[in-house]
Amino acid sequence: MFDSLLVAADYLTGGINLAYLGLGVVIGLLFGTVPGLGGATAIALLLPLTFGMEPEQAIILMGGIMGAVSIGGSVSAILLNTPGTAPNAATCFDGYPLTQQGKAGLAIGAAATASSIGGVIGVLILVLVLPIAKTIVLWFGPPAFFMMAVLGLTSLTVARGNMLRGLIAACLGLFIGFVGYDDIGGTERFTGGIEFLWDGISIVPMLIGLFAIAEMMKLYVSGGPIARAGSAARITGTRQGILSAFKNFKTVLSGSAIGSIVGSVPGVGGTVASFLSYSFTAQSSKDNQNFGKGDVRGVIASEAANNAKDGGALIPTLAFGIPGSAEMALFLGVLVLHGMDPGPMLLIERESTIFMLILALLTATIFSGTLVLLAARYLSKIAHVDSAVLIPAVIIVSLVGAYALHGSIGDVFAAAFFGLVGYVMIRANYPRITLIIAFVLSGLMERNFIQSMIMFRGDWLKFFGDTTTVVLFALSILVLLIPLIRFVRSRRRMA
Amino acid sequence: MTTKTGNDLFGLIIALLLLSIAVGMLATAHTYSQSSGFFPKFIGWIFVMLALIEVLRQLMSIFATKEKETKESGDHLMREFTGFLWLAALLATLYVLGFLIATPVFIFSFLRISAGKSLRECLLVSGLGTVFVYVIFVVLLEYRLFAGVLFAA
Numbered sequence: 315m316f317d318s319l320l321v322a323a324d325y326l327t328g329g330i331n332l333a334y335l336g337l338g339v340v341i342g343l344l345f346g347t348v349p350g351l352g353g354a355t356a357i358a359l360l361l362p363l364t365f366g367m368e369p370e371q372a373i374i375l376m377g378g379i380m381g382a383v384s385i386g387g388s389v390s391a392i393l394l395n396t397p398g399t400a401p402n403a404a405t406c407f408d409g410y411p412l413t414q415q416g417k418a419g420l421a422i423g424a425a426a427t428a429s430s431i432g433g434v435i436g437v438l439i440l441v442l443v444l445p446i447a448k449t450i451v452l453w454f455g456p457p458a459f460f461m462m463a464v465l466g467l468t469s470l471t472v473a474r475g476n477m478l479r480g481l482i483a484a485c486l487g488l489f490i491g492f493v494g495y496d497d498i499g500g501t502e503r504f505t506g507g508i509e510f511l512w513d514g515i516s517i518v519p520m521l522i523g524l525f526a527i528a529e530m531m532k533l534y535v536s537g538g539p540i541a542r543a544g545s546a547a548r549i550t551g552t553r554q555g556i557l558s559a560f561k562n563f564k565t566v567l568s569g570s571a572i573g574s575i576v577g578s579v580p581g582v583g584g585t586v587a588s589f590l591s592y593s594f595t596a597q598s599s600k601d602n603q604n605f606g607k608g609d610v611r612g613v614i615a616s617e618a619a620n621n622a623k624d625g626g627a628l629i630p631t632l633a634f635g636i637p638g639s640a641e642m643a644l645f646l647g648v649l650v651l652h653g654m655d656p657g658p659m660l661l662i663e664r665e666s667t668i669f670m671l672i673l674a675l676l677t678a679t680i681f682s683g684t685l686v687l688l689a690a691r692y693l694s695k696i697a698h699v700d701s702a703v704l705i706p707a708v709i710i711v712s713l714v715g716a717y718a719l720h721g722s723i724g725d726v727f728a729a730a731f732f733g734l735v736g737y738v739m740i741r742a743n744y745p746r747i748t749l750i751i752a753f754v755l756s757g758l759m760e761r762n763f764i765q766s767m768i769m770f771r772g773d774w775l776k777f778f779g780d781t782t783t784v785v786l787f788a789l790s791i792l793v794l795l796i797p798l799i800r801f802v803r804s805r806r807r808m809a
Numbered sequence: 810m811t812t813k814t815g816n817d818l819f820g821l822i823i824a825l826l827l828l829s830i831a832v833g834m835l836a837t838a839h840t841y842s843q844s845s846g847f848f849p850k851f852i853g854w855i856f857v858m859l860a861l862i863e864v865l866r867q868l869m870s871i872f873a874t875k876e877k878e879t880k881e882s883g884d885h886l887m888r889e890f891t892g893f894l895w896l897a898a899l900l901a902t903l904y905v906l907g908f909l910i911a912t913p914v915f916i917f918s919f920l921r922i923s924a925g926k927s928l929r930e931c932l933l934v935s936g937l938g939t940v941f942v943y944v945i946f947v948v949l950l951e952y953r954l955f956a957g958v959l960f961a962a
Contacts, residue, residue: 363945363950365950366950366951478859478862478863478866479863481855481859482827482856482859482863485831485852485855485856485859485860486827486830486856488852489830489831489834489849489852489853489856492848492849492852496841496844496845498844498845499841499842499843499844499845499846500845501841501842501845503837503838503841503845503849504834504837504849527896531892531893531896534888534892534895535885535888535889535892537888700924702920702923702924702926703920703924703934705919706915706916706919706920706938707916707934707938709896709899709915710899710912710915710916710938710942711942713899713903713908714908714912714942714946714954717908717952717954717955718946718950718952721952721953721955723903723904723955726900726903726955727900730896730900733896734893734896737889738823741819741889742819742820742823744823759848760848763848763851764844764847764848767847
């Protein structure tokens with residue numbers, strides 16, 4: 315393990331690699347600051363640009379983006395009362411009141427420091443958990459892997475709110491994953507005789523369409539400026555902000571722990587983590603009357619959790635190949651494009667690559683925190699970028715990126731088609747993330763399902779002959795029952 | 810703003826569309842061999858059941874709605890329509906003329922017609938956009954961008 319760490323550190327600091335990390339951080343900060351863009355759009359747009367890179371360089375670039383996005387989002391949340399990314403929404407509660415009181419620097423300093431420390435703690439938890447996960451993964455046979463994927467999908471659907479629509483989106487994602495040549499049965503499936511579909515639907519145009527194009531379409535339809543016109547706040551007192559994060563280190567620690575744990579549950583994500591951490595801090599603090607009016611602990615709690623969630627979210631992504639968020643699904647896409655097979659073998663065979671990602675995340679978190687402290691005022695101006703300029707620019711780059719994958723004009727049309735699908739899903743309130751994660755998991759699920767059925771000679775009941783499988787199945791059922799339990803509780807309360 | 814009935818109707822249309830996809834998927838899966846069709850059939854049945862529940866839920870929601878305002882906001886629908894019209898126009902231009910011509914044409918027309926920007930601004934942004942695409946994709950990454958059916962021949 316230590317050797318792999320040294321190899322990773324050596325690679326990260328060598329040649330052009332550190333520049334890729336810096337580029338990732340800058341892109342992550344920019345995409346995080348502009349409301350509506352976020353990490354998923356950044357990775358989707360950048361993904362085709364990584365084709366010419368070495369796999370490790372692509373991972374470093376993506377690590378830079380992932381480590382910086384949430385910190386960037388805190389700047390617009392504090393200065394403009396417009397969260398850059400959804401998880402930064404909790405930061406607005408106290409961040410913006412602090413700006414109104416002329417304490418923007420205090421809030422920015424506290425957010426950047428808490429975010430950086432939270433990110434580091436999240437990554438450290440990942441480093442501690444990965445060796446254990448590696449051992450656990452080796453116990454898993456095909457039935458347990460199948461059930462693990464089922465658990466991932468069910469928890470994702472429940473966490474995203476509308477369970478029925480989440481499950482439908484999951485089925486649709488699995489169906490899209492079936493399109494193309496079936497390796498097991500040797501049949502062309504669901505291609506409708508269209509030659510373009512023989513190799514299946516490529517993940518890159520799908521991601522570009524569902525996230526980048528659909529978001530731009532949403533921005534076009536909603537119209538108006540991206541960020542509300544905020545005051546040009548003077549940013550002073552960042553030093554006090556940095557110190558306040560250390561003074562409230564208990565809050566940083568609890569926020570980071572909440573972020574890591576919540577982040578590791580597929581689908582729950584940063585928004586729940588930061589809100590949970592915020593409400594935990596507000597409730598557990600003795601003098602909590604200033605929360606919501608400009609208490610710096612509110613900013614610290616939400617930002618520490620928000621950045622710590624990335625380390626947690628990488629646990630199921632790397633260990634089981636089950637992504638927990640849209641960013642992680644896109645990151646899996648990067649791994650697949652560069653010839654890596656996400657899942658247990660990745661942990662065993664490419665330990666140094668995993669450490670490279672961990673180090674990239676760690677460095678990006680600290681680097682982006684420092685950059686925010688230095689350039690917050692300028693970053694906030696980016697949030698005012700004219701949507702009329704942004705929309706055609708992002709759509710053009712998206713379509714060129716979709717084409718670049720295979721040099722196929724069919725991929726351009728596929729990206730536009732998924733842009734339409736993504737927009738309809740936003741409009742009809744179907745979760746896109748569930749669709750994409752189900753699509754990513756379809757191969758893994760089918761392969762393990764078929765292998766299990768061969769092992770069991772077609773006897774379904776043998777799925778319940780193994781303790782791990784039974785536990786995972788029971789957890790899936792329990793997760794599906796959560797909305798019912800909530801409903802019964804609320805009815806009782808009303809009665 | 811869309812009215813409740815308008816949203817329910819849209820939800821019903823989407824649910825019916827999904828139900829038809831699910832039924833189509835299940836029917837097609839039955840034509841495959843045992844090994845190729847096994848898992849799609851398994852998922853297909855679940856998909857059909859869930860889509861059916863959603864259709865029923867949407868129908869119940871429409872019947873339960875008391876105020877029957879069927880007129881959806883014209884502005885919103887119009888913007889959605891023009892948004893996809895822009896995308897379709899871009900795809901058509903791209904297919905015929907290729908990326909390096911479609912990029913400035915699309916950015917310029919979008920900024921001029923949709924956003925009402927000044928001629929100078931339109932020229933500047935479309936020029937910069939094209940240079941960006943050319944430098945990043947053609948010069949640095951050495952991709953051969955699609956030249957369009959008109960010029961490819």
